[in-house]
Amino acid sequence: MAVRRLNGPIRRGRGSEPPGVKATRSVLAGLVPVAAAVATGHLVAGLVDPQASPFLAVGNTAIDLTPHPVKDFAIRAFGENDKLVLLGGMAVVLAALGVVAGLLSRRGPGPGVVVAAVLGLLGLAAVLTRPVTTGWSVLPPLTSLVVGVVVFRWLWSRARPAEVPGRRRFLVSAGLVAAGAAVAGAGGQLLAGRVDVEASRRRITLRPRDPAPEIPFGADFAREGTPSFLTPNPEFYRVDTALSVPRVRAEDWRLRVHGLVDRELVLTYDDLLRRPLVEKTITLVCVSNEVGGRYASTANFVGVSLPELLREAGVRPGADQLATRSTDGWTCGTPVDAIMAPGSNALLALGMNGEPLPLERGFPARLVVPGLYGYVSATKWLVDAELTTFTAFDPYWARRGWAKRAPVKVMSRVDRPRSFERLPAGRVVAAGTAWAPHTGIDRVEVRVDGGPWQRATLATQVNADTWRMWRIELDLPPGSHTVECRATDRAGTTQTGDRAAPVPDGATGWHSMVFTAEG
Template identity: 55%
Template sequence: MPADQLAPPERIPRGYAAALGVTSVAVAVGAGHLAAALVAPAASPPLAVAAAAVRLAPLPVVEFATSTFGTADKLVLFVGVAVVLVAVAALAGLASRRRPLPAVAVVVALGVVAGAAAWTAPSFAQLDVVPALAATIVGVMAVRWLHRGLLPVPVEPSDPSPADADPGTVTRRGVLHGSAALGLVGAAAVVAGGAGQLLGRGVGDSRADVTRLLAAARVAPAPPVPPGADLTAFGAPSVITSNADFYRIDTALRVPALSATDWTLRIHGMVDRELTLSFADLLARPLVERTLTLTCVSNEVGGDLVSTARFVGVDLRDVLRDAGVRDGADQLLSTSVDGWTAGTPTAVVLEPDRGALLAVGMNGEALPREHGFPVRMVVPGLYGFVSATKWVTDLELTTFAARDAYWVQRGWAQQAPIKTQSRIDRPRAFGSVPAGPVLLAGTAWAQHTGVERVEVRADDGPWQTAELATEVNLDTWRMWRAELDLGPGRHVLQCRATDRSGATQPEQRTAPVPDGAAGWHSVVVTVS
């Protein structure tokens, strides 16, 4: 047959080819997620890659994401990863219209990337490569099977198609056959991914058990919130933040699923006696409740990454004293189950009145999963990145010279006491208020030092002293309110706080890096 009369090579139609790539990668991700749920939850391919992206991202990028998206930063990251993955998968499918090799190569490359991301994670274990391997095998099988099923079906007399149809024409039977193949693989992707997600949620019963244990346990209660401490009626936030509203900032892209019965804490390093505590061992110790404010170092001036809760736990100082801290151990390096680390000054934790906790309860129930269940650290007066390790499983007494914690390696400070701050909560920025006496209300905090005074002013005018709410304790935020007489027009309102040491917030704004933001908070309002 002359060359110009040869039938053109069979090719998958473009739409089906793009769907082949996306569906194959989707079922690979689902298989990897399911395998991870069975053997290594943190090594799920999308989670491992996203976590690696966070580890490798330049500090300005990480800080921009946190300050811009706040607690939605993880969702934004996952959406970004998903968009890139879909685009790459679709292009791989389009490159595989004649042969499956390009899509196979892309699936293998994605598997290698996922495996490398898991391999380089701080908490790597040998089983962590299994999810990437499972994803790669399933993805390659899906590409090859779909490619065979999506190639155009030759025209047959029974097909209601023109007699002279081109051999590459998609017939009705071809459409049905290809759609069925894609639907089958797509359904497999959904089932595998959903099963993996469900298997990772197996801590609900454990949390309920811990909540019941805490309800029956003898706990030294925190003093009640005194009358006059809550100014919610004037626009300030509630003194106690609900668990649902408590801010969450951490590097865990998938919340660890630890049961209390499986949890242990190792205390080692520069100690006289290495200890390993079970959850039952922890609850056998004296339990105490403390009302404490936690603050994220990424909180911008006027930001909302600060919350207060009633935490129940064991005094961390007592635990360390039982282990016997050796001279020279100036850093308590705490490690989460996912490998994240924080370095806390040992001297601060050992202060008799510091009140550092290994917390197991929060606002009358077991710690929520996203806030560290079953056990987390809480150290009043220090930003969370140097003190508030969630899902804590390891405490090592060491030195700052010997070990750098997670965020210190990325340019943040070793020492990070919380800076005195204040915030205007009412009126809201860019809001409108009627002329005359305008009510201002807000929050101030100077943990472990205490707020002495809050002042407000309008349009660079004279400072006026605000009325402070009753203090709960030195380690919680304090509400305030004030009135300013404002005429019609646009006004700039400012506030500043002074702590019990006599230090007043500086006017100059500084970014959160490396040890927390500073500056006066201001809002612009329109008076009419």
């Protein structure tokens, strides 16, 4: 029997799969190119300039553009992990865009190519707008752009065949690209960290000619709930805008002092080591602290006297701001009169708590000016210092609405009891911490349930540039209680009870804790 051959297209039924790429393969075809683009950009950045990684550049730009309330929430909610949360969120967004690009491209590669190109251009724009860029900085984002477009177009073409061998070829191709992306990303991370900064730190020995006095017995009430007087380096608070910690060897470091000076200075790390090193015990405070916040820490800082350094350069009349710059481009403005005031104890710091500065705390060198919030006094990874004026230059946070002069406000907090803690009724010890750096704490008062203020016992004072702990014994009946505290500094300024947010120059208000005394 003859078989009759039918010519013409095969018509599909209503329930048949529409022409184009299947949904599962389109998702992979969108996800894998995004990973490949990010990873190769990171790899090339590791070769030419780690700060030019488009992924990190977009993250840094996001930090710059994030509104204050969102930044404050991130700092409160995640602490030093806020940057990991940001990077994780960016990865989720990129993955979602890859999925959308793949699904939109089931009938043709056009939408996915457009998405890949737009993401590449955003990375390029982010890199070009960073404060520290070179001619080589464009290579990583351009590589990401090209890889994203080419890999998407190639995978889409391999995702189309419906037969089994075609599916296998696609899955193998996608797997190989994903594996290559993983290797490229890891390689970029290794290259970014190829500068052996820890070896540079280990070769340094800091011998202060004028060491800080020993911390006296009774300087804290750590056994009763306060922090230890000196904050261990790993526990010292960290709040900054750096997504990746700058890695500069001491041997490669330079500091330029210029601007409104009689003579410009260019200093190496060895130049500083040949100068008289001093050690000062200083408390630093972050302006991001809410009332009762934990972003305050104390260390023995070793370094060179900053006033002496500026006197050597010769500060010209009219220079009222020291504009400092980090190696990653972040800028800070410090009042010159605060630095040059008698007994300011301002340092160009090289070490803390008996060792060279840890990388996260500013190695090789940082600024430390007591009495001012960190955003105007504590530049880490310092490489440039320009004598200028407040009218001529607005540093990073001033351009975002924060105050240009930011003396630390007198503040106290309750460290014990903890919030909603349950304690035996009767004798209850409340303890906490107070600070008014460069002025000093004169007294702390405590009240319970809105009653009369009672004077607390203060720990031994170390110096006016450091925090001071307090404790008080309370006789409490069973029930829920609220304990509040307020401090008064040595200038007679008492901590106000009026609540104010950190923006623009530091939070105010009395800190309180609610707890339960059980009978």
